[in-house]
Amino acid sequence: MVFTKIFGQIFSSANYFKFFWLVLIYLNIGSLVAQTNFVIDYVPKDTKPSDILYLTGTFNNWKPADVNYKFTRKTDGTYELRNKFFNGSWISYKITKGSWPTVEVKNDGTPLTVRKHSFNNAIEETLILQVAGWSDTFNEQTKPQKVAIVLTEIPRNTPPNSSIYICGNFNGWVPGDQRYKMKQLANGNFQIEVPVYTAPLEYKFTRGNWLTVEGNSYGRPIPNRILGSKEISLNQPIKNRITYWEDQSYGIFNPYTLLLILTALQGFFLIFIINSSRNNNKWANQALSVLIFIISFTLISRVVIYDRVIYTDYPRLSLLTDLVFFLYGPIFLIYIERLLQHSKKSFQAYWPHFIPFIIQIALYITFSFNPTHTFIEQNLFQSLESPPYAFYEVIVLLALVFNIWYWFRIKGKIKMYFRNIEVNYSTDQNIKYLNVIMMVLGVCLVLWTVIVLVDIYSTYSNYPINYTANLLIDTLWAVFSVVVYLLGYFAIKQPEIFRMAVVEVEESTPEENRSQINTGELKELKQALHLKMIQEQVYLNPELSLPELAEKMDTNVHTLSKTINAGYSKNFRDFVNYYRIQDFIERAQDQKYKNQTYLAIALAVGFNSKSSFNRSFKKVTDKSPREYFNNLKTD
Template structure:
């Protein structure tokens, strides 16, 4: 919250090179960087210090410097190097702000003698307002966006030129129209990273030629193809929550967890989109922290959903699911520290994500490893479940959609890993690959949003995926002898060959055990040991044999393979094809064309 308070700026110390009768001024974002505005003039007091009158600022954060009335006389470091633009946030009332001036640009030797390089802009956006001034700001002037010294001059060939001093081996800069609101950007109003040039002796031989493609304030930030996908995914997610919870089924616990996960995804997607609006971001920049909360929340919630969906009990020594959220709690604590820090420091940290600070690199790296670990953990749970249900069900459960979701998540993790590789390469080689990085980040969010579209599709087309039933396997109540085993085996053959129990597409091990008046454990052991098969393969063997018999009968010549497969107990085409090839070693077409 911005507190409208009066602040007095005090110069406790000025450089010894300051002229005796010099008039000093405060200049900054609050007065369009006018270096000699009398409204912001310092008055020298009897104590030898310089004071401004109490000033009231309309912005929560301001940037400023001190001059002696012109940019040629702006403050610099004692060695003549530029002073990085000063910043202050008014999250709390500031009655007095004390400053020290260590040097002046026209007095300190290095500021005067710095070697200069020509920067030439050969193209500007067609939307640039007529006669709009174009400035260059960078590490050579403390990143002042409206420094009149560095206003580009239009030359005869229509291009713009300016000479800038070089103080370091790496020259970094951006172009503006006088302030950071009108800075150059990328498509759709996105911020672009700093331009840079490594300086060698040969660099001074010819101008640095650049092209300005977009201005941030003139680009459509909130609505564009990329953000529309995220918006649609977020809105669909909200509706999907109501659809899932409207089903009458016995899996409400899993669907509640899924609803929470979808709600999290939807809100984060909509939050990310809102930050493309400059006014929203400028008013609530700390909102950008919220989208990062998905780092340590998504994977454990999705893991809990999978376990509840598949009715997988926790193992005695398994880590309590609440411990999975410890990294999230730690992240929240760290982000709370960011949240309460002065706004100008927070914005600097947020902007620096093009060249991330160590804390963001660390959090991102840990989050990547955390999500990779959960990805393999979830994949293993699904794999074991699909293997184990073959001993209980004669039909396929509708969980294949989970493979698609896992594929999407795997794609996100691969792109996330590549981002770290590209970032490391850029840092080592001092080569900016931010365009590629931005593309990879966008791709991750697109894949991430596809999860919502995928769940929405299945919720409408195949609602049974949210209705998986639990099968309780009974423990053996008594031990069995060989005679009992053989009797059960004979009864099993009889019920399959005579009663044709396999024709029931929903046949399960408990159903069959009830028909045979035995317990599930004994029946399962009889099938495994007596026929050397799991329950599904045992039942599907009868279905495939019956299918082959019917195809060869004259009365079924006009029937399709799928129609016959459904008649003999298969519940889907994919289940039939998979079982047929597993049992015969060939596809149906190959088998009957042989």
């Protein structure tokens, strides 16, 4: 009930999130149970009436002669396989005559890349297929060059008696093709010869299906292995080693994803913390809660796509991580304006800032209407040369520029606030954490820029650097997650920063800056001001502000500010802290305070933090407190 109330408050002023949730529901369409009919209306002329045709694929672990997927030959010469149900949203498949040596090929005898089909459970589908040729027909005609592939090492956790397969563009990427089951030699190595129909030769190792393909330690796909024309022409065995299997690695729960999961959970908990108590920052914390929710949600989405099974069934979930592209900057800006400028404008008032996000959602929904297998291919085999990915790259580039612009705009607002606060207030505000967060976000933008440059270089060069790009992307998300950890750290160490109201400062107008004080008036004001500081010791008030002191002086803020600037060549904060430091020095040498620490004395003379005191002491004396008093002893 408490959580419902909190999240209701968070999103009550953000109606656009209703649209966000509709998109989420759309992208989470479950696995389909599809009924499909397959009809082959053309086969090669050399196909005998006695030949039996089979459907093989991911649904039967690539068994080439599965009686459950046997075609029936009709009197009109067509072949039919009716009323087959498939679990999942898509399949990969091929047609055989009962064995892998008789699998279908292109009309020139070269391997046919596996067929793919995405299902639509709204209707019963019928797929019309044509077979251009059979592999056994071309075996005698085509004698491609062959290259020996040697596997010298496999992971220690490889299940006993596992069969190792190689697949690639030489067999249409069938992962369980019995023709390419590797033979184990007496020395423990595995070896096989594969044909080279085209260069470069691309391949991967599996244990019979894509769930057991080689991968990295975190269970993520690795780039295809590639042999160029130069390597192939050497006619020497190509040695390889497998470090990890995808299904035998850490999987979805690994050190990297656990970091993201813990960050997201901390983010959700932090939302509860900063909204569960009365505070003067309600409007700012509301925007901050939305910001933390978006970060946490995208981190969880990032984790989900690390599992091959989840990704295969729900590939469109990968788009959820991109929702932060055009949301983070505007919402962070809203938070800063509500925090520093006490703005109470609703989220709707900022609607122009969210136009890029709305356009992105519209484009992504259109993009996600592509068949599931096509969607996955465009994600896994990304290339700037393909229109869909080129469109995605444009979005990434625009998002980078978009966020850099917001970073500088927000940085400017924070910098202006700190500059004006020194003119109006004598103590620091507890919002230095903003500078730390801006620094982390700056690192993220630098990493993002490097990723874009690496991607462009990889696209237009002959040196694939997918591993480097993936490492940089993972690093970017890890650094991005630090924002939530920082907010959590400050929420625990300095919880008051999320409860106390941040002071509002005003900039002086050009007319006020140009106004002058005559010499006689300046002298009188300086004398009165000095007496006020010495006799009444108003500097002892840690919350002393320029307006408050002007009221005590029976003058206006701008006249007092001019007096301090012109008469002492200091801003308001440095002027007040000068008197605090003088008082501190006197007390530190007084026997009456000998049992008190420097920090206790500093707080007693009006400082509100150790860092503020040390900074001011160094500014006034050009020494640290310890150095200053050690010098006094030696003198």
